[in-house]
Amino acid sequence: MFLPRGQPLDTESEVQDTPAPPAIPFYTECSEAAQAELFNECEAQFAQLEMLQNEIILAEPDSDENPQEQSVNRLTAVAAELKQWQTRRPELLSTNPEVLLVVGAEELQKLNSQLELVLSCAQAKRDTLRETLKSEQKWLEEKKEVLRAGTEHVVKQRLENERLSEHSVLQDTKKKIQKMKDYQNRLMETLADVLAEHFPLPTQETNADKKKKNIPQELNENLISLNEVLELLMNKTLETPHDPYVSIDETFWPPYTEMLLRHGIAQRHPEDCFKIRLETFY
Numbered sequence: 001m002f003l004p005r006g007q008p009l010d011t012e013s014e015v016q017d018t019p020a021p022p023a024i025p026f027y028t029e030c031s032e033a034a035q036a037e038l039f040n041e042c043e044a045q046f047a048q049l050e051m052l053q054n055e056i057i058l059a060e061p062d063s064d065e066n067p068q069e070q071s072v073n074r075l076t077a078v079a080a081e082l083k084q085w086q087t088r089r090p091e092l093l094s095t096n097p098e099v100l101l102v103v104g105a106e107e108l109q110k111l112n113s114q115l116e117l118v119l120s121c122a123q124a125k126r127d128t129l130r131e132t133l134k135s136e137q138k139w140l141e142e143k144k145e146v147l148r149a150g151t152e153h154v155v156k157q158r159l160e161n162e163r164l165s166e167h168s169v170l171q172d173t174k175k176k177i178q179k180m181k182d183y184q185n186r187l188m189e190t191l192a193d194v195l196a197e198h199f200p201l202p203t204q205e206t207n208a209d210k211k212k213k214n215i216p217q218e219l220n221e222n223l224i225s226l227n228e229v230l231e232l233l234m235n236k237t238l239e240t241p242h243d244p245y246v247s248i249d250e251t252f253w254p255p256y257t258e259m260l261l262r263h264g265i266a267q268r269h270p271e272d273c274f275k276i277r278l279e280t281f282y
Contacts, residue, residue: 034098041094188231195227202253224251233266233278245275 094100201223224232229252237244248257257276260266269275 031098034096037096038094038099191230192227195225195230199226199256201225222251223253226253226256229256229260230265230278233276237278244277245269245272246277248274248276 232246233244236246257266261268261276264279266276267279269277
């Protein structure tokens with residue numbers, strides 16, 4: 001039974017709805033008269049077979065004949081017999097209807113068992129294909145769901161990218177730059193506080209203490225703090241990286257200058273000892 005193209009397969013009642021074949025009556029034996037008739041026909045066929053066999057033996061040539069000629073003659077005889085059997089119409093062994101009925105019933109029983117075996121194999125193969133179809137359909141639905149989710153994500157990202165204009169990108173960049181500047185200002189303020197606390201400028205009191213120790217020290221009122229020195233060196237490095245040196249004058253307190261040089265924070269000009277620059281830390 002074939003389904004038209006596009007019609008779904010009925011998975012529940014395809015075999016159950018198929019009507020079972022009618023039972024074939026099985027005749028185990030014939031009547032005594034039919035058996036006697038069949039026995040007589042068999043005796044007549046065997047007698048005819050013995051007669052034909054005797055004729056074949058008598059018709060065989062002598063053994064003195066050439067073996068090659070014997071082979072050719074046998075081949076010719078076999079070919080003629082084959083042609084005769086091909087043109088001959090098969091005859092029934094018996095014409096008794098009772099005998100034919102029993103023989104036909106036996107053949108139908110054999111054919112029925114073979115067809116039942118083929119049917120069971122076809123049903124098992126159908127069940128396997130049905131399970132395979134279900135798994136493939138489930139896999140297809142999963143892939144469709146993944147494709148649908150991916151498509152929705154792509155559309156969403158595309159819409160978000162369209163919303164972002166050049167102005168919004170510029171504003172975001174400005175905000176990031178302002179954050180970096182604020183962070184730099186906080187760092188500079190923290191550095192200034194630390195330097196002001198731990199590295200203050202010399203005062204009149206410290207100068208008087210040095211005079212008591214007989215150390216002549218002249219205090220310049222125009223001295224700049226260590227924080228200002230570092231800020232001056234950093235600005236010079238950023239503004240003119242090709243010439244980052246700063247000239248040392250009377251506003252630089254020598255102990256702080258010497259401290260920067262000794263600790264590797266600044267370095268002197270290789271040709272002019274009155275110029276220093278910030279050490280390269282990158």
